[in-house]
Amino acid sequence: MNRIITIGREFGSGGRTIAKQVAEKLGIPCFDSELLVRIAEESGFDEKFVSERGDTMSLSTVISRGLSGQGYYNYLNTDDHLWEVQRKVICELAEKESCVIVGRCADYILRDKADCLNVFIYADMEKRAERIVNVYGESSDAPIKRLKKKDKNRKAFYEYHTDVRWGDTHTYDICLDSSELGIEKCVEIIASLY
Amino acid sequence: MNRIITIGREFGSGGRTIAKQVAEKLGIPCFDSELLVRIAEESGFDEKFVSERGDTMSLSTVISRGLSGQGYYNYLNTDDHLWEVQRKVICELAEKESCVIVGRCADYILRDKADCLNVFIYADMEKRAERIVNVYGESSDAPIKRLKKKDKNRKAFYEYHTDVRWGDTHTYDICLDSSELGIEKCVEIIASLY
Numbered sequence: 001m002n003r004i005i006t007i008g009r010e011f012g013s014g015g016r017t018i019a020k021q022v023a024e025k026l027g028i029p030c031f032d033s034e035l036l037v038r039i040a041e042e043s044g045f046d047e048k049f050v051s052e053r054g055d056t057m058s059l060s061t062v063i064s065r066g067l068s069g070q071g072y073y074n075y076l077n078t079d080d081h082l083w084e085v086q087r088k089v090i091c092e093l094a095e096k097e098s099c100v101i102v103g104r105c106a107d108y109i110l111r112d113k114a115d116c117l118n119v120f121i122y123a124d125m126e127k128r129a130e131r132i133v134n135v136y137g138e139s140s141d142a143p144i145k146r147l148k149k150k151d152k153n154r155k156a157f158y159e160y161h162t163d164v165r166w167g168d169t170h171t172y173d174i175c176l177d178s179s180e181l182g183i184e185k186c187v188e189i190i191a192s193l194y
Numbered sequence: 195m196n197r198i199i200t201i202g203r204e205f206g207s208g209g210r211t212i213a214k215q216v217a218e219k220l221g222i223p224c225f226d227s228e229l230l231v232r233i234a235e236e237s238g239f240d241e242k243f244v245s246e247r248g249d250t251m252s253l254s255t256v257i258s259r260g261l262s263g264q265g266y267y268n269y270l271n272t273d274d275h276l277w278e279v280q281r282k283v284i285c286e287l288a289e290k291e292s293c294v295i296v297g298r299c300a301d302y303i304l305r306d307k308a309d310c311l312n313v314f315i316y317a318d319m320e321k322r323a324e325r326i327v328n329v330y331g332e333s334s335d336a337p338i339k340r341l342k343k344k345d346k347n348r349k350a351f352y353e354y355h356t357d358v359r360w361g362d363t364h365t366y367d368i369c370l371d372s373s374e375l376g377i378e379k380c381v382e383i384i385a386s387l388y
Binding site: 120122167168169170172173174175176177180181185188189192193 | 314316361362363364366367368369370371374375379382383386387
């Protein structure tokens with residue numbers, strides 16, 4: 001059975017960077033934006049849409065869920081279709097090879113299908129605020145507001161599709177504060193557990 | 195400045211065992227029941243009382259808090275006196291030498307006073323239930339009920355005395371699932387972070 005590392009992360013915690021470095025250290029692929037491309041190809045949705053709707057869920061999405069009809073007679077609407085494709089792509093990846101997968105409920109999707117190490121990366125609010133401005137640039141919203149919104153939408157998406165709590169210790173095997181331990185040490189610990 | 199490792203833990207997660215092994219590996223003292231003795235000596239309370247009331251708080255304690263008068267004119271009651279002695283003993287220990295401290299809000303008490311690595315150990319409910327029967331024996335209450343009660347009381351105590359959440363990732367630098375990772379691996383990770 002392949003060994004999969006799934007990485008859940010707070011926005012701005014450096015989870016994506018940690019995932020990439022762990023994969024590099026272990027010589028296995030890391031699926032983050034690479035996952036988007038595959039899901040977009042299989043679903044017919046465009047990458048930006050997959051990026052926005054495949055890992056977060058806004059309150060308006062929750063409310064507006066209904067019969068939007070994407071031509072798949074057995075899917076109720078856009079989000080169900082996207083979820084189904086995403087689930088399928090993640091299962092196929094895990095079946096094919098050992099890898100690191102970032103976000104997208106991979107831990108939950110693979111819970112009975114692969115040998116997973118489930119990691120959650122979090123960090124101090126102030127350090128995350130600094131990081132998102134450095135990595136993604138300024139925006140009209142203040143950094144703290146952006147963080148809270150993105151985390152809330154990730155949490156909503158995760159908890160809509162699973163029966164466990166996003167960011168709660170019991171959902172993961174190990175939870176690491178990247179602002180206290182540092183990116184490098186997080187990478188080292190995760191790789192040592194593989 | 196001394197380096198202190200504080201270990202918060204769910205009941206039955208093996209946190210105490212992990213703490214002892216980490217301390218042994220690092221050649222520093224571990225304060226768990228040793229802490230009780232010191233607190234008992236300084237406070238005048240008996241060890242069993244310190245053990246029961248210095249790390250957990252039952253709902254009846256919360257309700258019955260009032261003027262119980264322990265002869266300390268500036269302490270409102272028994273629990274405040276115990277807390278104050280506990281706080282003092284923990285600060286003195288941290289000032290004296292590097293060590294591992296189990297529970298008792300040490301992470302919060304030392305937040306501005308020492309260089310701390312704050313760890314939380316948790317585990318799968320079923321494995322914890324097995325463990326408490328092995329370690330502490332049977333009791334009239336079913337294991338799961340005992341676990342839930344003890345955790346609830348630890349949480350109540352912690353959150354009464356601090357402004358952060360017990361068992362919440364952000365309260366700690368690292369959170370480890372001992373049932374998934376194993377005691378030995380947890381010890382190795384914590385020691386490597388020291």
